[in-house]
Amino acid sequence: MAAFKQLDFLDLDDQYSEDELMVRDAVRAWVGERFMPVVAEHFEAGTFPMDLVQEIGELGVFGPTTPEEYGGAGLNSVCYGLICQELERGDSGLRSFVSVQGSLVMFPIQAFGSEEQKRHWLPKLASGEVIGCFGLTEPDFGSNPGGMTTAAKRDGDDWVLNGRKMWITNGTVSDLAIVWAQTEEGIRGFLVPTDLPGFSAPEQKHKFSLRASVTSELVLEDVRVPADAMLPEARGLRGPLSCLTQARYGIAWGALGAAHACIDEALSYAGDRIIFDKPLAGFQLAQKKLADMATDITLAQLYCIRLGRLKDEGRMTHFQVSMGKRNHVDMALCCSRVVRDMLGANGISLEYQVGRHMCNLESVITYEGTHDIHTLAIGEALTGVPAYR
């Protein structure tokens, strides 16, 4: 596989600080040298390369914006975005693994946890010693999580949890689950070690998408946790939804990374592939496709930089994240389909990347807020009228 060359049509590298470029390049190098050689075989086998988890922790990409005192690297949000871009350039499964650990497990502990919870869990999650998952979605409640049926009931000082969660990334390989459940005081979050009696996480098999990622069901049958397992500062849906804003921010960048992988492969292939005695790149139809993709990718790059700067200034809104997630995943999915077609029969082979990205993005366009739900979020931002119901 040829070395990755990132499209930078507008010289946008100038927009990043030296540190930001160093972070991006460090993750790019790691993905290229350590992850790319094994991703196809894991995708085919339906496994995540768990042997790389320690290295990922050492690299520092689990919760990289977490303050240093809790084991993080204290990076800014633009760095986090660039990390997601580079990881998903490798595979959406890799970015998902890191997104869940950082945005959906470490973030809520950092934002809503007690000091004891932060000191106990964050350093272990940052190093990869502990793997976490995020239990919100249920079989019948995806876009409408407020309707969840998983419940936590008081029993003395303890809480007893019952219910089922579905489509949970990393569930089977996790040591810790953040489980959102209905209580008498509304929806609350609980830190649930996965080795407790009554907890099980069977893997969901037979996926054609995100195959290099573990997806699970969480089953909670009278799982008893102590009072201090509850996240004290998360009350109602605001808690889990704010986590999702963090993760969706990473997806807006990550999808851009997948699109970069696709156009890089298209450019490389079109230059090498001789058809009717000249390179594929010399045909007008191919150039039209490349020009369209390059334009969309360049616009997405600009959007991501601006979104990251707004986030670092504390001015980013969840509506802006919705527009980024919605547009970039859709754009990347379109690119992947176009490139799959450009590669002809090779496009369906795991010798090439594009088929893998195309299959993965079918999940990414649905999870963390479907394309349609983000459409409605943008609609609400524009009109002031929520149209979710």
Place this chain on the structure above:
Amino acid sequence: MKIVACIKRVPSTEATAKLSPDGRGVDTANLAYMTSFYDEIAVEQAVLTKEASGGEVTVLTIGPAEASKEVRECIAKGADAGIIMTDPEWGSRDNLSTAKVLAAKLGELDAELCFMGRVATDRDSASVGPMVATLLGWSCVTDVVALSLEDGTAQRETEQGLETISFSLPAVITCDKGLNEPRYAGLKGIMAAKKKPLEEVAFEEVPSQISTASLALPAERSEGRIVGEGPDAVPALMEALRNEAQAL
């Protein structure tokens, strides 16, 4: 022990080189750069030495101020400080001039051990290391693939086999592939590198004695020709090799 790792900022090996308009160098517009491949091995060896025996590692380069990115990356991998000897002539400075500038700085830093890559991936000269050692009167072992400072021995791969050299400090060691596996700059290391000293210093000019008269891209290879298949093609192939390619 004061350890210095010398690095060079070179055009990325992924970059497509174009000639500059004057035909004497490479067009630097929008050119991507990196730390020379073998210099990364030198930095890793310096850091490994510090981790095993203590000491302090300084990353030293001659180059533009923009080399701060490459130097910081090396600091992020475990070095303690960086020095950029800022040089407007860095693209054209000859090897002896470079060696004289580096040797003077190594003396000033009171260094005992200097690691360099066996060759820089841009000019491919492989001469600055031995020149620096000669100017300083230090030991020099080139193309090292294994090193034991405790025993004072280094191994180098030659066409005749593996050669083991005994040496004493102070020394310049030029590092070859296989000596170690350079680590990745972890994100915490990148943040920590921001707090470590990186100096830009001027130096007394040492004029170059040689300069590049012209630079040309390799001639494009002409397209191959299939002269036949199987044993029947041998006569035609021999004929083409003898008379056309004049290879025999």
